[in-house]
Amino acid sequence: MSEHRSVWLLDRDGPSYSAWSGATRADVVVAGAGITGLTAAVLLQRAGADVVVVEAGRIAEGTTGGTTGKVTSQHGLIYHQMIERRGESIARSYAEANQRAIADVVSLVDESGSDCGLERASAFVYALTDDEAADLEQEHTAAQRLGLPARLIRDTGLPFAVTGALEFTAQAYFHPVRYCDALARSLVAGGGRIFEQSRVHGVDEDDDGVEISGDEGSVRAEHAILATLIPFVDRGGFWLKTRPWRGYGIGARLRAAPPDGMFISAGAPTRSLRPWREGGDTGVIIVGEGHETGDEAATPARWGELERWANENFEVESFDYRWSAQDYATADGIPYIGRSPLTKRTMVATGFRKWGLSNGTAAARMLTDLVMAGDRPVPDGFDAGRIGGPAAITSLIAGNVKVAGKLIGDRVGRLTVADADELGSGQGGIVKEQGETVAGYRDPSGDLHTLSPTCTHLGCTLHFNAAETTWDCPCHGSRFDIDGSVLNGPATKPLEHRGAQ
Numbered sequence: 001m002s003e004h005r006s007v008w009l010l011d012r013d014g015p016s017y018s019a020w021s022g023a024t025r026a027d028v029v030v031a032g033a034g035i036t037g038l039t040a041a042v043l044l045q046r047a048g049a050d051v052v053v054v055e056a057g058r059i060a061e062g063t064t065g066g067t068t069g070k071v072t073s074q075h076g077l078i079y080h081q082m083i084e085r086r087g088e089s090i091a092r093s094y095a096e097a098n099q100r101a102i103a104d105v106v107s108l109v110d111e112s113g114s115d116c117g118l119e120r121a122s123a124f125v126y127a128l129t130d131d132e133a134a135d136l137e138q139e140h141t142a143a144q145r146l147g148l149p150a151r152l153i154r155d156t157g158l159p160f161a162v163t164g165a166l167e168f169t170a171q172a173y174f175h176p177v178r179y180c181d182a183l184a185r186s187l188v189a190g191g192g193r194i195f196e197q198s199r200v201h202g203v204d205e206d207d208d209g210v211e212i213s214g215d216e217g218s219v220r221a222e223h224a225i226l227a228t229l230i231p232f233v234d235r236g237g238f239w240l241k242t243r244p245w246r247g248y249g250i251g252a253r254l255r256a257a258p259p260d261g262m263f264i265s266a267g268a269p270t271r272s273l274r275p276w277r278e279g280g281d282t283g284v285i286i287v288g289e290g291h292e293t294g295d296e297a298a299t300p301a302r303w304g305e306l307e308r309w310a311n312e313n314f315e316v317e318s319f320d321y322r323w324s325a326q327d328y329a330t331a332d333g334i335p336y337i338g339r340s341p342l343t344k345r346t347m348v349a350t351g352f353r354k355w356g357l358s359n360g361t362a363a364a365r366m367l368t369d370l371v372m373a374g375d376r377p378v379p380d381g382f383d384a385g386r387i388g389g390p391a392a393i394t395s396l397i398a399g400n401v402k403v404a405g406k407l408i409g410d411r412v413g414r415l416t417v418a419d420a421d422e423l424g425s426g427q428g429g430i431v432k433e434q435g436e437t438v439a440g441y442r443d444p445s446g447d448l449h450t451l452s453p454t455c456t457h458l459g460c461t462l463h464f465n466a467a468e469t470t471w472d473c474p475c476h477g478s479r480f481d482i483d484g485s486v487l488n489g490p491a492t493k494p495l496e497h498r499g500a501q
């Protein structure tokens, strides 16, 4: 079982809520209590709705609990390309929605009395080569056209030389879990209800309402919002239209003050960093080493690379945290937000491309408007039913050819797997045990844990994640613990145990 809790979760206190039991009713039911679901719940309550939130685990312990904690409209170098591919009007609506999200976060912190340590600061993309500096100039022109608070600078305060940087002023960073805890408290204080440890399996609509249900409970409502990172029921093709990506984070205590502001590299490998203060000590959070889930090896060496980079560039006192997290990317880089195609009462928000603190907050506002104001459409470009431009279609086809290859190729590969006896301590893989192909993991005490190797979502073969000691699905990103329980959807059912444990 993974022991890698993020800097935000390791010593967590915060509120906890009981599991659902039996049937209940509300105006709106929200599945998923990350930043998207909790923000939507609070905004809907303020607009007059009775809201119930249903969370499979604990609130804010999904991707929101594994983020870098930057709240910014600067999402790497995106605006020049977005204007080229989707046009200026859509790029403007993306920029405005994310700028508005920063303002919404600031207001919600004030109003909820959150102790999330929100700081207003600049966000910088830095260049290390002349080519990257030229990219910054293009991006600067695009950002200015869209009205973003952007300027080109040379002096970043980073402890290494750069060829330039693009600064967005008046952005923010915070402690994402404390922020969500305050949202949850405010929701409950206003009469809203939250159920934890309550996984939703089904969503059923009829003319009068929508019902979400799981093993132990159900909620009937006028509208349902699926804020579960990726919808676990798919009437809108979201499993085909997104790709799951993992990213790795470390917390490093420094001997000197960290650089002032948030930073991300313009080129590869991506390095994203921000200051971090805890108990009087100062440090940095560094995130990078992203890869498609189940596609490339997920090993502890990922954190090793980040630590090596930190040691090269900072006076590191100690490395105190290692974790990883997952998000979904859409082909055109813009999230899918709105009414799920082929439904009347089910709303979705997914595909935040590792920028869901702002995009998820923006989604919450859009979905609140959609639910409370009837047919008010989501802003240009976000529509959950779209496919995107020609470049997006090409990328979608490539992604799905890869998934088809995994479905077929990995099953053929199962015919030639090694014997479980060959697994060393701490190793996992698809192996033969007593004539059966299983997902096998040998723990440090030498015991073998065997599970079905087939993802309970749509049947792809799982890959062992050696960094987190989990089973990850390369098709749509479901993840399972070594006891078989679901860690990440879209799967909702655990893996079956195989053989003697």
Ligand SMILES: Cc1cc2nc3c(=O)[nH]c(=O)nc-3n(C[C@H](O)[C@H](O)[C@H](O)COP(=O)(O)OP(=O)(O)OC[C@H]3O[C@@H](n4cnc5c(N)ncnc54)[C@H](O)[C@@H]3O)c2cc1C
Binding pocket: 031, 032, 033, 034, 035, 036, 037, 054, 055, 056, 057, 058, 059, 060, 061, 062, 063, 064, 065, 066, 067, 068, 069, 070, 071, 072, 198, 199, 200, 201, 227, 228, 229, 232, 245, 246, 247, 248, 249, 287, 324, 325, 326, 327, 352, 353, 354, 355, 356, 357, 358, 359, 360, 489, 492
């Ligand atoms: C390494 C990394 C760094 C990042 N850094 C940043 C950053 O600095 N700034 C930024 O803006 N974004 C960042 N992101 C992205 C951002 O963290 C996410 O996009 C955002 O947290 C998504 O929030 P969410 O509420 O939609 O999803 P989650 O936080 O994942 O919440 C979804 C919730 O739904 C629950 N759930 C799932 N299935 C079910 C079910 N069937 N029934 C009930 N509940 C269910 C889950 O348990 C979970 O709690 C980063 C992402 C990664 C991977």
Ligand code: FES
Binding pocket: 455, 456, 457, 458, 459, 460, 473, 474, 475, 476, 477, 478, 489, 490, 491
């Ligand atoms: S996540 Fe879809 S098959 Fe595994």
